[in-house]
Amino acid sequence: MGLAWQQGPLATRAVGHFLVEQPLPERLLFAEPLRRRMRVRFGGEWVADSEDVVLLHEPGRYPVAYFPVADVREDVLVAGNRTTTHRELGPAEWFTVRVAGHEAPRAAWRHTGLPGHADVLRDRVAFAWRAMDAFYEEDERIVGHAADPYHRIDLAALTPVEGETFCPYKGLAGYFDIGPGKRAAWSYPEAWPEVERVSGFVSFEPDLVDVTLDGRKLALEPGQTVTPHGIDRGLDPGELRSPVPGGN
Missing domain, CATH: 2.170.150.40 (Domain of unknown function (DUF427))
Structure with missing residues (x-):
């Protein structure tokens, strides 16, 4: 929120109020x-x-x-x-x-x-x-509109957790907890070269945290839920980082 708009202290729909004896004017500049x-x-x-x-x-x-x-x-x-x-x-x-x-x-x-x-x-x-x-x-x-120095943007607190998984299309993924949401976000620090543009980006689980885009709350669409079958042969991230046997 800004100082004088949305629900800021000088806005007409402020969520708080000033502790003064006499009522303040309806509008304050x-x-x-x-x-x-x-x-x-x-x-x-x-x-x-x-x-x-x-x-x-x-x-x-x-x-x-x-x-x-x-x-x-x-x-x-x-x-x-x-x-x-x-x-x-x-x-x-x-x-x-x-x-x-x-x-x-x-x-x-x-x-x-x-x-x-x-x-x-x-x-x-x-x-x-x-x-x-x-x-x-x-x-x-x-850009966009005049900047309000009192406008606050809260960023989700991402807490890294142990454990990685792999995707055959994107590479190794690391995970984050967000408050009580366990492993609610993930990222590919070094995605495969074919999709390297996603490296360093963070994705969120819309069934664990609220994700909104342009004011619309996102939800899993039909077909987006996949039942995992585990990692074949006990493959771990270390093996993915190992050189290809016999490679140059």
């Missing part, structure tokens, strides 16, 4: 310095470059980066005749972003009548995410 260099690219050129960016967190939205006007190229913002009103921040003036041969109408805005408590956004410009070619933090491009 939160502004903070990014503390990293951010740049905006449009039409093959850099249109903004700053180490003094302020992130605005607003309920139900991804964070919005506000750049000091001084850190935006002087010739790229073209004032239009569009003004909107933000429910907490007041009127906003909109701009067309223009560079040689490229133009994006209503692609940037600046708040022109900020209340005193929001003065941190004064003389700052924000750029519409989808209207620009790319946003960068330091030298890393931000």
